[in-house]
Amino acid sequence: MKALVKDIDGIGLTLREVKKPTIQANEVLIKIKSTAICGTDLHIWNWDAWASSTIKIPMTVGHEFMGEIEEIGENVESLSVGMRVSAEGHIAGSNSRNAKAGKLHLDPDTVNLGVDREGAFAEYLMMPASNVVALPESVSNEVGSILDPFGNAVHATLSFDLVGEDVLITGAGPIGIMSAAIAEHVGARNVLISDINDERLKLAQKVCNAETFNPTKENLKEKMQSMGLKEGFDIGLEMSGSEAALDQMVDAMIMGGKVALLGIPPEKINFDLSKVIFKALTLKAIYGREVFETWYKGLALLDSGLDIKNVITHTFHYTEFEEAFNLLNSGKAGKVVLNWH
Ligand SMILES: [Zn+2]
Numbered sequence: 001m002k003a004l005v006k007d008i009d010g011i012g013l014t015l016r017e018v019k020k021p022t023i024q025a026n027e028v029l030i031k032i033k034s035t036a037i038c039g040t041d042l043h044i045w046n047w048d049a050w051a052s053s054t055i056k057i058p059m060t061v062g063h064e065f066m067g068e069i070e071e072i073g074e075n076v077e078s079l080s081v082g083m084r085v086s087a088e089g090h091i092a093g094s095n096s097r098n099a100k101a102g103k104l105h106l107d108p109d110t111v112n113l114g115v116d117r118e119g120a121f122a123e124y125l126m127m128p129a130s131n132v133v134a135l136p137e138s139v140s141n142e143v144g145s146i147l148d149p150f151g152n153a154v155h156a157t158l159s160f161d162l163v164g165e166d167v168l169i170t171g172a173g174p175i176g177i178m179s180a181a182i183a184e185h186v187g188a189r190n191v192l193i194s195d196i197n198d199e200r201l202k203l204a205q206k207v208c209n210a211e212t213f214n215p216t217k218e219n220l221k222e223k224m225q226s227m228g229l230k231e232g233f234d235i236g237l238e239m240s241g242s243e244a245a246l247d248q249m250v251d252a253m254i255m256g257g258k259v260a261l262l263g264i265p266p267e268k269i270n271f272d273l274s275k276v277i278f279k280a281l282t283l284k285a286i287y288g289r290e291v292f293e294t295w296y297k298g299l300a301l302l303d304s305g306l307d308i309k310n311v312i313t314h315t316f317h318y319t320e321f322e323e324a325f326n327l328l329n330s331g332k333a334g335k336v337v338l339n340w341h
Contacts, residue, residue, distance in 0.1 A: 003122035004321055007058035011047050013121075015321060018060060021118065021126035028079055028132055029071040030087070030125045032340045034145035035318075036064040037328055039173075040115065045325050054115065062121030063089035063114040066135060066144030067340075076129040084135045086147050087127045088295065089113035089120075090288050104291045121318070123340060133295050139302060142312050142337050146174070147298060149335070150308060151289035153178035154298040156260045158186070159284050160235050166190040168233040170249050171240030171263050172200035172212070174311050174335045179237050181208040185306045188235070190227050194220075194245065203334050206310045215244070220252055233257060243269040250275050262286040311335050 003018045023029050044051045044061050055061075066086045072079055079085070092099050093109030104110075113119050118126075135144050157179040167188045169176050172195035180193045191210035195201050201212040213223050224232070232254035238246055241263030249259065250272070259281055276283065289295065302308070313334040316324040320338075327333050 001123040003060040005058050005060050006044055006055055013045055013061065020124050023071060023073050023126050025073040025075040026129055027073045027126055028069050028076060028129050030067040030085060030127060031070045032065055032067040032120060032123060032125055034066050034141040035062050035120050035338045036145040037324060037336045038064050038149060042328055060118040060122050061114045062119040064145055064148045065120035066141055079129055079132055085132050086135060086144050087133060088131045088291055089148055091128060091131055105288050142315065143309055145337055146335050149175050150178055151294045151298050152262060153182055155289045155294045156237055156262045156286040157182040158297060159260045160258045162235055163187040164189050165234040166229055167235045168249055168252055169193040169237045169239060170245035171195060172204045173239060176239035177204045177207050177311050178308050179239065180204060180210040181306060181308055182301060184208050184210060185301060197331065199332060207308065215248060220248060239263045241265045246271060253279060253281055256280050258282045260284050260286050312337055315339060
């Protein structure tokens with residue numbers, strides 16, 4: 001079968017023939033239909049310090065996907081051939097305290113699809129049946145391929161009660177934008193999303209009705225006044241990993257506000273913790289999804305009318321992968337989908 005493989009110690013990926021996977025009793029074989037390129041895949045393409053020290057080549061990459069079940073192992077009962085599915089790409093172990101307590105997202109033995117084991121940018125993918133999630137007909141193939149990053153947004157955004165609250169989101173990448181759409185959908189009062197890139201803010205306006213803000217051009221205090229905010233934002237979602245954005249967020253929060261942190265700073269940052277303490281803020285770090293509870297909530301949000309499809313700006317055939325990765329590297333795209341059919 002064809003797969004996109006990291007097999008060189010340098011920039012890029014290779015489209016090449018690899019062995020089609022075989023399945024064991026508790027696994028399923030999925031025929032891939034649509035995949036989406038993640039920031040993680042871009043790190044692997046660019047072969048930065050993280051990627052070159054993490055990925056053992058050769059490795060088929062990719063973890064955001066949907067497809068159709070082609071074959072099921074003999075012990076698999078809840079799934080059947082022909083089902084449209086996606087899957088949780090974090091494959092938890094079963095021995096740690098957290099895993100035994102059912103907190104799969106906190107299992108230290110977790111193995112990541114397309115990073116630690118053969119990924120989804122391929123014609124076929126083998127997955128443990130317990131990680132597979134069936135998709136309703138109402139979820140298109142393209143949207144089905146971005147449920148993993150959508151899940152990050154769901155996890156971060158639903159961490160705190162947003163009903164009637166004023167929400168600041170720093171970072172208008174796809175996850176930040178989907179978070180803004182979720183916050184509006186569940187009943188936040190004001191949602192403001194900020195980014196230093198106007199293209200991203202324009203994309204945000206195509207996905208949701210949140211107010212947008214560019215901190216290099218506008219003053220946040222004035223923006224807050226114009227929105228009728230008197231004491232600050234109740235909820236902050238930090239999606240950029242930028243030191244300046246985090247500083248600005250802490251300054252703009254209300255006393256006792258709550259902040260979810262998802263953006264990963266590229267290096268150690270200078271952060272004024274005393275401000276967090278004097279404002280009595282709550283900080284919560286977000287990594288991945290709270291696995292199947294997040295998948296459930298995410299699909300329920302889509303079923304109740306949340307529309308995220310406009311965050312997908314480009315669709316390519318998998319053979320056009322070089323164009324797709326170059327476009328993403330240019331910063332001029334939202335989610336980019338590769339179709340495999
Ligand atoms: Zn991803």
